[in-house]
Amino acid sequence: MDSRFFRQACFIGGEWLADSADAVIEVTNPATGENLGTVPDLGREETRKAIAAASEAFPAWRAKPAAERAKYCHDIHDALMDHQDELGELLTREMGKPLNEAKGEIAYGAAFFKWFAEEAIRIYGDVIPSPWPNKRIVVTKEPVGVVASITPWNFPTAMIARKAAAALAAGCPIVCKPASQTPYSALAYGVIAEDVGLPKGVLNVITGSPAPIADEFCENPDVKKITFTGSTAIGKQLAANAMKQMKRVSMELGGNAPLIIFDDADIDRAVEGAIACKFRNAGQTCVCANRILIQSGIYDRFAEKFAAAINDLKIGNGLEDGVDQGPLIDDKAVKKVEEHIDDATGKGANIVTGGSRHQLGGTYFEPTLLRDVTSEMLIANDETFGPVAPLFKFETEEEAIKLANDTEYGLASYFYTKDLGRAWRVMEALEYGMVAINEGILSTPVAPFGGVKESGVGREGSKYGLEDYLNIKYGLFGGLE
Ligand SMILES: NC(=O)C1=CN([C@@H]2O[C@H](COP(=O)(O)OP(=O)(O)OC[C@H]3O[C@@H](n4cnc5c(N)ncnc54)[C@H](OP(=O)(O)O)[C@@H]3O)[C@@H](O)[C@H]2O)C=CC1
Ligand SMILES: O=C(O)CCCC(=O)O
Numbered sequence: 001m002d003s004r005f006f007r008q009a010c011f012i013g014g015e016w017l018a019d020s021a022d023a024v025i026e027v028t029n030p031a032t033g034e035n036l037g038t039v040p041d042l043g044r045e046e047t048r049k050a051i052a053a054a055s056e057a058f059p060a061w062r063a064k065p066a067a068e069r070a071k072y073c074h075d076i077h078d079a080l081m082d083h084q085d086e087l088g089e090l091l092t093r094e095m096g097k098p099l100n101e102a103k104g105e106i107a108y109g110a111a112f113f114k115w116f117a118e119e120a121i122r123i124y125g126d127v128i129p130s131p132w133p134n135k136r137i138v139v140t141k142e143p144v145g146v147v148a149s150i151t152p153w154n155f156p157t158a159m160i161a162r163k164a165a166a167a168l169a170a171g172c173p174i175v176c177k178p179a180s181q182t183p184y185s186a187l188a189y190g191v192i193a194e195d196v197g198l199p200k201g202v203l204n205v206i207t208g209s210p211a212p213i214a215d216e217f218c219e220n221p222d223v224k225k226i227t228f229t230g231s232t233a234i235g236k237q238l239a240a241n242a243m244k245q246m247k248r249v250s251m252e253l254g255g256n257a258p259l260i261i262f263d264d265a266d267i268d269r270a271v272e273g274a275i276a277c278k279f280r281n282a283g284q285t286c287v288c289a290n291r292i293l294i295q296s297g298i299y300d301r302f303a304e305k306f307a308a309a310i311n312d313l314k315i316g317n318g319l320e321d322g323v324d325q326g327p328l329i330d331d332k333a334v335k336k337v338e339e340h341i342d343d344a345t346g347k348g349a350n351i352v353t354g355g356s357r358h359q360l361g362g363t364y365f366e367p368t369l370l371r372d373v374t375s376e377m378l379i380a381n382d383e384t385f386g387p388v389a390p391l392f393k394f395e396t397e398e399e400a401i402k403l404a405n406d407t408e409y410g411l412a413s414y415f416y417t418k419d420l421g422r423a424w425r426v427m428e429a430l431e432y433g434m435v436a437i438n439e440g441i442l443s444t445p446v447a448p449f450g451g452v453k454e455s456g457v458g459r460e461g462s463k464y465g466l467e468d469y470l471n472i473k474y475g476l477f478g479g480l481e
Helices: 044-063 066-082 084-095 099-120 158-170 184-196 210-219 232-243 267-283 296-311 331-346 397-405 420-429 462-467
Strands: 010-012 015-017 024-028 035-040 126-128 136-143 146-150 174-177 203-205 223-229 248-252 257-261 289-295 350-353 368-371 388-394 412-416 434-437 470-477
Touching: 010 044, 010 184, 035 184, 044 136, 044 146, 044 174, 044 203, 044 210, 066 084, 066 099, 066 158, 066 184, 084 099, 084 184, 099 158, 099 462, 146 158, 146 210, 158 174, 158 184, 158 223, 158 462, 174 210, 184 203, 210 223, 210 232, 223 232, 232 248, 257 267, 257 397, 267 289, 267 296, 267 388, 267 412, 289 296, 289 397, 296 350, 296 368, 296 388, 331 350, 331 368, 331 388, 388 397, 397 420, 420 434
Parallel strands: 146 174, 146 223, 174 203, 223 248, 257 289, 257 412, 289 388, 368 388, 412 434
Antiparallel strands: 010 015, 010 203, 024 035, 126 136, 136 470, 350 368
16 A cells, blocks of 8 residues: 555554564455455564553653643644545555545544643642641542553544543553554554654554453553453453453443434434434444334334435445445454344344345445344344344333343433433433434544443543543641641
8 A cells, every 4th residue: 555654564662563474464455355465463472562662661751741741642633634534545445434434533533632632731639628637638640551452443543542642641651452454544653653753662553363462461560551442242351351450441342222213303313313323334333323213103204214315325435435335344244234134034024225235245235224123133132233224113211211221231322302301311211321312423532432331341532531541649748737
């Protein structure tokens, strides 16, 4: 690929570490199946080196005035935005999402660096009124130390941004392990780190087999925090391992988002929101609506309008103009989508539109609408992570809430209503970390992103996102008499 951001080497301690002989991972463009290149398949030893580089960088990095760390974060923001088109194209090539979404992701990622640059200078402590006349109590905030991150392929730039920006702002160096399917957007951060003159070791990117890298992250005592975005199964495993040393953890895991549309909703607005919420990134986000619950009075009307909007979506290579939905990440993802559709239709659901692999071949899949879906079907309980919209029917508000909460997940939820009382009631009743009312997209760096139940722990973005990278220290000053 003809881009100076395209690096087939890892970035450790400010140096580019190229592959050793045959130990490489091949990276494929999901839109074409073409091989884009390779990255090193590194293991524990190199991970140890990256952690050592980060540990070495820590004392000087944490000692910098917050305004200096903020300046680096602002510079990273500016560098991402200056190269938005080039980085967006790199992202589309390795991940498949449409170019406009990819460029949007670069801007979204950059916005985390800006946000946390502005938060870095507001890491306040506290003075607590003392219960003793001759003693004083203060609270200070300190960086947790070296952070290790593991991120998924669906947002290769932004998922690193929301971890790295908070870590750097707080005073923590970071070692990033990106998904093996999308390493190049992550390695581009190495180029950016060089461009902005980030001190060596503050940001490291290592590629390779996940298990040995994760084991080193969990077992190396110099790593003080592990931050992960990905599947619940891997998140649980990582959290359990990290707890052996009582490391701090942030876990952004799977979801099973309900999108509820009440009879009194603005149907056109709900259709627009459902398209954005369900088909963004071809349905491959943990906040995509996984279950669409429609009140019976508008069920048929909504289904008809939603199907028409789905039929307008253009499928193709994300680099082509006007494409709304690219390929799925790989064949495993397509098989999961097929399994969910087959299971649902086998148990009585009906396909309104789509339902099959797209004529373009590869991992392209038709955006699909299923109706008459019920709780007994696999799709009701398992995250599809693909372009399938299943419509469930409900009669009452109480039933909708019960259905929506009937899952072990609790990440994002959505509902549409014009009734203010209902808006408050339902928001309070939904057991989710995030609730969007009359909106289909809720992500922004200024709000806390995260889940409850088995969707994880911790929050990213917002003022709360920084707390996850800080330790609280209580200082007691005695002897004032
Ligand atoms: N919350 C979210 O945003 C996401 C949720 N998912 C959900 O998970 C499902 C499976 O997707 P998948 O990509 O396989 O998700 P994974 O959880 O397997 O992958 C996410 C990250 O974890 C790494 N990883 C894989 N195995 C281990 C391990 N044993 N220890 C530590 N890290 C590991 C991966 O590395 P490598 O790429 O090298 O394997 C990748 O960097 C999806 O269908 C979806 O339901 C998936 C992605 C994001
Ligand atoms: O799917 C994810 O892993 C994160 C969703 C992206 C976002 O909206 O922030």
